[in-house]
Each structure stands twice: as C-alpha cells, then as structure tokens.
Amino acid sequence: MVLAQSHRSSSRIRTILNVALLLSLALAILTHTTTTSAQDPSTSNQDGTPAPIINTVPPKSGNFKVTDSPGILTEEQYKRFDFDIWRMWEDGLPAAIFIRYSNDANQASQDFADALRDQWDIESSPGADDGLVMVVTIRERFPQTAILSLSYGENAFPQGQMTIPVLNDILEREVLPRIRTGNVNDGLTYAVRRILYYAEYTAPFPAPLTRGQETLHSLALPVSLIAGLLLLALVALPTRFLPHPGKNQWLMFAGAGFLVVFAFMLAAAGRNAAASGVALIDLVLALVLFASTTWRNNRRFPPKRIRITRRAVRGRVHPYRSRRMRSA
Amino acid sequence: MPDRQLPGTLPIRTNPVHIRRASNVLPWWRQRMPMLLLDLLVGIALFAMSFSINLGHIETTGFHPDETRWLNRAYYIEDLTDPYGSTWQDYYLTRGQPPLGSYVIGLGQWVQGKSMHPNLVWDFYYGGSSNWNTIAGAMPSHENLMAGRRTSAFVGGLAVMVAYFISRKLTNIGGGIVTALCIAFHRLNWGIGSQALSDQTLLLTLGLIVLVGFQFMKRPNWPWAITLGVMFGLGGAAKLSPLVLSGVATGMGCILLFRWLLVPVPLSQRLKDRSTGIKLVVQPFIAFATFVLVYPYLWVEPLRRSWYLYDFRIREMASQGATFEGTKVNGIVDTFSRITSQIGTSRQISYQLMEWMNEHLGTNFSMIKGLDLAIGSVAILFVVMLALKSGLRSPHFFTIVLLGAEAGIIIYGLRSDFYRYYLPLVLIMFICVGVMVGMILEWLVSKSSWAPPKRPIDITRQSGLFIRVARRHRPARIRRHARSGKSRQPTLV
Numbered sequence: 001m002v003l004a005q006s007h008r009s010s011s012r013i014r015t016i017l018n019v020a021l022l023l024s025l026a027l028a029i030l031t032h033t034t035t036t037s038a039q040d041p042s043t044s045n046q047d048g049t050p051a052p053i054i055n056t057v058p059p060k061s062g063n064f065k066v067t068d069s070p071g072i073l074t075e076e077q078y079k080r081f082d083f084d085i086w087r088m089w090e091d092g093l094p095a096a097i098f099i100r101y102s103n104d105a106n107q108a109s110q111d112f113a114d115a116l117r118d119q120w121d122i123e124s125s126p127g128a129d130d131g132l133v134m135v136v137t138i139r140e141r142f143p144q145t146a147i148l149s150l151s152y153g154e155n156a157f158p159q160g161q162m163t164i165p166v167l168n169d170i171l172e173r174e175v176l177p178r179i180r181t182g183n184v185n186d187g188l189t190y191a192v193r194r195i196l197y198y199a200e201y202t203a204p205f206p207a208p209l210t211r212g213q214e215t216l217h218s219l220a221l222p223v224s225l226i227a228g229l230l231l232l233a234l235v236a237l238p239t240r241f242l243p244h245p246g247k248n249q250w251l252m253f254a255g256a257g258f259l260v261v262f263a264f265m266l267a268a269a270g271r272n273a274a275a276s277g278v279a280l281i282d283l284v285l286a287l288v289l290f291a292s293t294t295w296r297n298n299r300r301f302p303p304k305r306i307r308i309t310r311r312a313v314r315g316r317v318h319p320y321r322s323r324r325m326r327s328a
Numbered sequence: 329m330p331d332r333q334l335p336g337t338l339p340i341r342t343n344p345v346h347i348r349r350a351s352n353v354l355p356w357w358r359q360r361m362p363m364l365l366l367d368l369l370v371g372i373a374l375f376a377m378s379f380s381i382n383l384g385h386i387e388t389t390g391f392h393p394d395e396t397r398w399l400n401r402a403y404y405i406e407d408l409t410d411p412y413g414s415t416w417q418d419y420y421l422t423r424g425q426p427p428l429g430s431y432v433i434g435l436g437q438w439v440q441g442k443s444m445h446p447n448l449v450w451d452f453y454y455g456g457s458s459n460w461n462t463i464a465g466a467m468p469s470h471e472n473l474m475a476g477r478r479t480s481a482f483v484g485g486l487a488v489m490v491a492y493f494i495s496r497k498l499t500n501i502g503g504g505i506v507t508a509l510c511i512a513f514h515r516l517n518w519g520i521g522s523q524a525l526s527d528q529t530l531l532l533t534l535g536l537i538v539l540v541g542f543q544f545m546k547r548p549n550w551p552w553a554i555t556l557g558v559m560f561g562l563g564g565a566a567k568l569s570p571l572v573l574s575g576v577a578t579g580m581g582c583i584l585l586f587r588w589l590l591v592p593v594p595l596s597q598r599l600k601d602r603s604t605g606i607k608l609v610v611q612p613f614i615a616f617a618t619f620v621l622v623y624p625y626l627w628v629e630p631l632r633r634s635w636y637l638y639d640f641r642i643r644e645m646a647s648q649g650a651t652f653e654g655t656k657v658n659g660i661v662d663t664f665s666r667i668t669s670q671i672g673t674s675r676q677i678s679y680q681l682m683e684w685m686n687e688h689l690g691t692n693f694s695m696i697k698g699l700d701l702a703i704g705s706v707a708i709l710f711v712v713m714l715a716l717k718s719g720l721r722s723p724h725f726f727t728i729v730l731l732g733a734e735a736g737i738i739i740y741g742l743r744s745d746f747y748r749y750y751l752p753l754v755l756i757m758f759i760c761v762g763v764m765v766g767m768i769l770e771w772l773v774s775k776s777s778w779a780p781p782k783r784p785i786d787i788t789r790q791s792g793l794f795i796r797v798a799r800r801h802r803p804a805r806i807r808r809h810a811r812s813g814k815s816r817q818p819t820l821v
Contacts, residue, residue: 087453
C-alpha cells in the first residue's frame with residue numbers, strides 16, 4: 001500500500017521487488033515447515049493434528065527444581081516436592097520436575113525432557129551426566145490425561161538397589177497408572193519417593209573384586225584351613241600331652257593366634273565368605289583352647305606333698321631315696 | 329624319722345604333713361548347691377514376673393516409629409551367611425546402628441516363625457504420623473509388631489534377672505530382690521520392654537558386663553578376662569557406649585599396675601595387681617575385636633567404618649535435638665533437669681506405689697517430685713561406702729566403678745532428650761537402691777537374734793583340701809577318733 005502511494009515512475013519496480021520479497025518470505029516459511037515435519041514425523045500427534053512448535057526449552061530461572069507452569073499443584077504439594085527434590089540433590093542425585101501444558105506426544109515429551117536436562121545442566125558437576133528430569137506433559141485438549149517423561153544421565157542409576165529395570169517396574173506399577181488418569185500429584189509422589197527410598201535406604205551393590213582381591217579370594221580358604229590345622233597341631237596336642245605347659249606353650253598360642261588373625265584378615269581382604277567363616281571358627285577354637293588351658297592351670301592343684309628338706313640335701317639326693325637308703 | 333637341724337636353727341621334723349585332695353570333700357558347686365538353687369529359683373521367678381509384666385502391656389503401649397526400624401533390620405541375622413553381600417555395604421542403615429539389637433529382633437522373629445522382612449524402612453522425613461509410610465509399606469503388620477514386642481519383653485525379663493544377680497553379688501538376696509522388683513515394675517522399663525526396640529538388649533548387655541566384671545575381679549584369670557572383653561564388645565554392638573566402658577577398665581588396670589609407685593604395696597599384692605592390671609589393660613582390644621567380629625560391615629575397614637558409626641551417632645543425636653523441638657540438651661545442668669523431669673515425676677516407682685495404695689487402700693498420697701532420685705542419691709552414698717570398704721582390687725569396687733562410669737557416659741553424652749536414653753540410669757539407680765537395702769538388712773540381721781553364731785572357718789571345707797598329719801605327730805585324741813571309724817573326715821589340728 002505504501003509502495004502504491006509512492007512516485008509513479010519507480011512504483012512499478014518497487015512493486016515488483018515487494019512482491020518478490022513477500023513471495024520469498026512465504027516460500028521460506030513454507031519450506032521450513034515442511035522440513036521440520038519431514039525430519040521428525042513423531043512431532044505430529046497421534047490424532048493426526050500437527051504438533052505446535054513449543055519444544056523450545058525455557059530459560060533456567062528461579063526455583064528451577066520444581067516448575068509448575070500450569071499451576072496444578074497446591075502450595076503444600078509444591079513445597080513437598082521442592083523438599084523431596086532437595087533431598088535427591090543431597091543424596092547425590094540432581095533432579096528437577098517440570099510440569100507443563102502441551103499437546104506433545106510421548107516422543108516429543110521425551111525429547112523435551114532430554115533437552116531440558118541438557119540445557120539446564122541438571123548434573124552434580126559438569127560432565128557427570130548423573131541428572132534426572134521428570135517432565136509431566138498435560139494435554140491441553142484433555143487435561144485429565146498426562147504423560148510422564150523421564151530423562152536421566154548414564155550415571156544416574158543405580159541408586160542403592162534402584163536399577164533401570166526396577167525403576168521401570170515401579171513406573172509401570174505405581175506411577176504411570178496414576179499419571180495417565182491425571183492424578184499428577186500422586187503419581188509424581190510415588191515416583192519421587194520410591195527413588196528417594198532406594199537411594200537412601202537400600203544398600204549399594206558390592207563393587208567387583210579387583211585383580212589383587214581375586215588372588216586373595218582364592219588364597220583365603222586354604223590359608224584358613226591350614227591355620228585351623230596348625231592351631232590344632234600347635235595348641236591342642238601339646239595341651240593334651242604336656243601336663244605342665246610352660247613358656248613354649250604361650251609362644252605356640254601367640255603364633256597360632258597370629259596365624260588365625262592373619263587368615264581372617266586375608267579372608268576379609270579377599271571378601272571370601274567361606275574362608276571368613278572358617279577363620280572365625282578357628283578363632284573361637286583358639287580362644288576356647290586358650291581359656292580352657294589357663295583355666296586348668298589356674299585350677300591345678302598345688303604339689304601333692306610339701307617336703308621340707310635341707311638346702312644342702314636338695315638336688316643331690318632325692319629325699320625319698322635318701323630316706324630309703326637311710327632306713328635300709 | 330630323725331630330726332634334722334639346719335645350722336643355727338631349731339631342729340625341724342621332715343615330712344610331717346601330707347596335703348592331697350580330699351576324696352570325701354564335696355566340689356565347690358555341690359557345697360554351694362542349696363544357695364545356687366535358691367538364687368536360680370529367685371532369678372527365674374523374677375524373670376517370669378518381669379516378662380509377664382512386659383507382655384501384659386504389649387497390646388496397649390503406643391506405637392513408636394523406631395520400632396519399625398528395628399523390625400526392618402530383622403533380616404540382618406539371616407544375611408550373616410553372606411558377610412560381603414550388599415546388606416553389609418557402607419550406607420545409611422549400616423552406619424545408623426550397631427547390629428546386636430537387630431540380631432535379637434531377627435532371632436525373635438525366627439523363633440516365632442514370623443517374617444524376616446516385615447516392613448520397609450520408616451522415613452522420618454515424612455513425620456511420625458504420616459500416611460505415606462503406611463502406604464509405602466513401612467508399617468509392620470500387627471502380628472509382626474507384636475512378635476517384635478514379645479522379643480523385647482523377653483529380653484527385658486532377662487535384664488531384670490541379671491540386675492537381681494548384680495545386687496545379689498554386691499550384697500545379698502534381699503538387695504537383689506529389691507533391685508529386680510523396682511526395675512520390673514518401673515513404668516519406663518515395662519514401657520520400653522513392651523516396644524520392639526533394642527534398649528532392653530542394651531540393658532541386658534550392660535548388666536552382663538557388670539556381672540562378668542564382678543566375676544573377673546573375683547577370679548582374675550584369662551578366661552574371665554576374655555569373657556569380660558567379649559561382653560564389652562557385645563555391649564558396643566548393642567549401642568556404642570559400652571565400648572567406652574572398656575576404656576574405664578583399662579584405666580583401672582593402669583591404676584593397679586602403677587599404684588605401687590605412689591603407695592607402698594607388699595610384693596605379693598603387687599604381683600596380684602600386675603596380673604589383674606594386665607588383663608584389664610587389654611580389655612579395649614578384646615572388646616574392639618569382638619565388636620568387629622559380630623558386625624560384618626566392619627570387616628573390610630574396621631577402623632574407618634567404626635569411626636563412621638560413631639560419627640553418625642553423634643550427628644544423629646545432634647540432629648534429633650535440632651529437629652524435634654524442645655529435645656536439645658544444653659549442658660550438664662540441663663541434663664540433670666531433664667533427668668529429673670523424665671524419671672523423677674510420673675515415671676517413679678514411688679509414685680506408682682502411691683498410685684496403687686491410693687487405688688487399693690484408699691490412701692490419699694500425692695506425687696513427690698524427685699523422690700526416687702533422692703532415694704537413689706542416698707543409696708549412692710551407701711554404694712560408695714561399700715566400694716571404699718571393699719578395697720581397690722575387690723569385685724565390689726570394680727563393679728561400682730563400672731556402674732558409675734556408665735552413668736557418667738550417659739549424663740555427659742546426652743545430646744537429645746528421649747525417654748529411652750534414661751533406661752540404663754534407672755538400672756544403675758535401682759542397683760544402688762538394692763545395695764543400700766541389702767546393706768541395711770545385713771546390719772539389721774547382725775544386730776538381731778537371727779544372726780547366725782560365729783563359727784571358726786573350717787579350712788578343709790573351704791579349701792577342699794585334705795590335710796593329713798603324719799601318724800606319729802597326731803595327737804592321741806585324733807588317733808582314737810580315727811581308729812573308732814566314726815569319721816572319714818579328719819580334722820586339721
């Protein structure tokens with residue numbers, strides 16, 4: 001219109017240029033739209049309607065850990081989730097909840113969750129890749145239904161004994177049925193608290209044995225058995241056959257005790273349960289033998305006879321023999 | 329036999345006496361059989377009484393979320409077969425509490441045929457009355473809860489029996505019975521005894537430590553020394569504080585080892601001191617070894633993980649004080665005021681007695697605040713007197729030192745005000761009261777006509793020795809007596 005009101009001489013050229021510009025703009029828009037649809041066919045909804053272009057991740061701001069843009073959570077619920085997510089961060093699992101209105105299908109929602117985790121840097125340190133993002137997508141057309149999309153880094157799981165299969169099982173059994181029926185609060189509560197429970201109150205899996213530990217593991221049982229046999233040989237037999245144990249026996253006890261403790265330490269270092277059990281039995285055996293020997297020594301009756309002899313006589317001739325000799 | 333004479337001495341006769349074990353003298357256990365039987369009967373009766381009192385309250389005592397924690401860990405005893413499995417890794421639960429209480433609860437579940445996994449872990453972040461814990465499966469079923477409580481009641485009964493034996497050892501049966509009755513009927517005791525907690529296990533191990541300590545000082549040999557160390561370790565495995573008691577034993581051992589530097593001690597005493605002292609000094613090592621052995625979590629890194637346990641307990645007590653309003657204890661004065669309010673008001677045996685009298689006898693007594701504690705304070709004087717009278721190396725002294733040290737540890741280490749933490753103080757207080765009553769009874773009996781006549785000590789009976797005097801040195805009276813065949817038991821002349 002502006003061009004039409006300009007000078008008559010140059011108006012034709014300008015009109016042509018403007019038309020060309022408008023046509024090129026229209027063509028560009030049309031080309032862009034068809035390219036997007038071609039690149040990602042999943043962006044169209046299941047009912048055939050084209051997906052709106054709202055997959056742009058909003059900038060990270062404010063309390064990014066719980067974002068409820070539709071405002072479906074009450075204040076109390078919001079605080080509860082905020083607290084739970086804080087606990088997750090404390091447990092070493094950086095997490096965020098994002099609730100939004102969208103007509104995105106499953107894959108689009110999943111892409112959004114991935115993009116959100118990536119662009120908001122939900123991880124404990126740069127490159128840790130241990131974050132978890134839960135995106136709840138509520139359909140604009142059907143607000144009573146929702147989609148939960150979880151995006152987690154490679155190092156996010158296992159948490160305690162929560163592995164990916166366990167997580168999927170919990171999602172299938174407890175979370176998704178609630179989310180699908182629009183009960184976002186309950187579904188998210190189950191998801192967040194089950195993950196928290198596993199992260200805090202279940203034991204981590206034992207680390208695999210190192211090469212050195214494997215060697216110790218294989219050595220531990222024979223050493224424990226040998227220690228037990230030596231214990232019996234060193235302690236039990238002299239205890240049985242030596243009526244008056246002396247200093248040597250204490251040395252034997254010390255040696256056997258050391259050996260048993262060494263066997264137990266070896267078993268513990270090699271994480272060998274059977275060897276630890278044998279070493280424990282050895283230890284108890286050693287203690288019982290030690291206690292019984294000292295007990296017997298303590299309760300041993302003093303010498304049966306008190307002989308009073310002259311110092312000069314003692315050691316030279318046995319008093320009994322001397323008496324016999326004299327009487328003879 | 330000719331007389332022999334050492335140069336410059338009077339002539340002596342050789343070989344005048346023969347000492348051998350008398351075949352007709354009863355062994356010690358048969359000599360003391362009537363007393364042992366009586367003690368055992370009284371002990372069992374007191375156990376049965378306490379157990380029944382605790383059992384009578386398990387249905388009515390209020391639920392405490394801590395019970396779920398102990399029930400949850402019942403599987404510990406099952407997983408002992410896999411000491412390097414995931415149960416014993418380093419995480420919240422293994423750091424949270426030492427394992428003995430869980431073992432006891434697990435054993436109870438197993439004996440009663442209940443589940444070893446009765447519930448999930450109660451999450452205290454969602455409060456004591458939160459619906460979430462019930463939904464999430466952290467609330468045990470009624471059956472499992474009652475099974476756990478029955479276990480606790482049983483252990484509580486045993487603790488009362490041990491308390492009886494402690495006072496009995498320190499004084500007499502009268503003192504023991506008073507101690508046991510006071511503890512069994514005490515509201516705090518049966519309250520905790522009817523909840524599935526580990527505090528009764530702690531009480532039992534504490535009692536056993538004191539009892540074994542008494543026996544050790546009576547016969548300071550290695551078997552008793554090892555038993556004492558093991559008991560310290562087991563006490564530590566119930567709650568950590570008894571481990572510190574082994575340090576007290578070491579202190580006592582050091583005093584015995586080095587007291588001759590300060591005061592003159594005869595050589596024979598010094599040798600005994602040395603023997604006893606060495607056995608006391610090694611107590612922390614035996615205790616720690618036991619503590620580590622009973623807890624597979626510690627096997628891999630004993631020192632570091634023990635520190636984790638200790639550090640966790642300290643931080644948790646502090647956080648309890650910060651989280652639960654009004655429970656934080658500020659200093660020693662505050663501690664004493666908390667003790668007064670917890671076991672000096674409605675949780676008093678004197679108050680319970682008054683209540684009973686008001687109800688059944690129609691009297692009109694009102695509660696006297698702190699009466700139990702006042703009686704306990706007077707009893708402490710008696711106990712101190714008994715310790716001083718008995719001497720440094722006596723069993724009484726050591727027992728009383730252990731009791732005092734445990735009380736000191738609790739009072740000093742109290743960071744948050746929870747009713748359960750006062751149960752050991754109740755035990756110690758009523759042992760003191762029992763000792764006081766026993767001493768008074770002894771004094772009364774000695775002054776009354778019931779006092780048994782004083783007899784000379786029969787050395788042959790006491791020592792189990794048969795001392796035979798050579799025939800030609802026996803007086804004619806004994807020779808005649810022996811010939812007559814009336815006695816198989818010659819008498820020492």
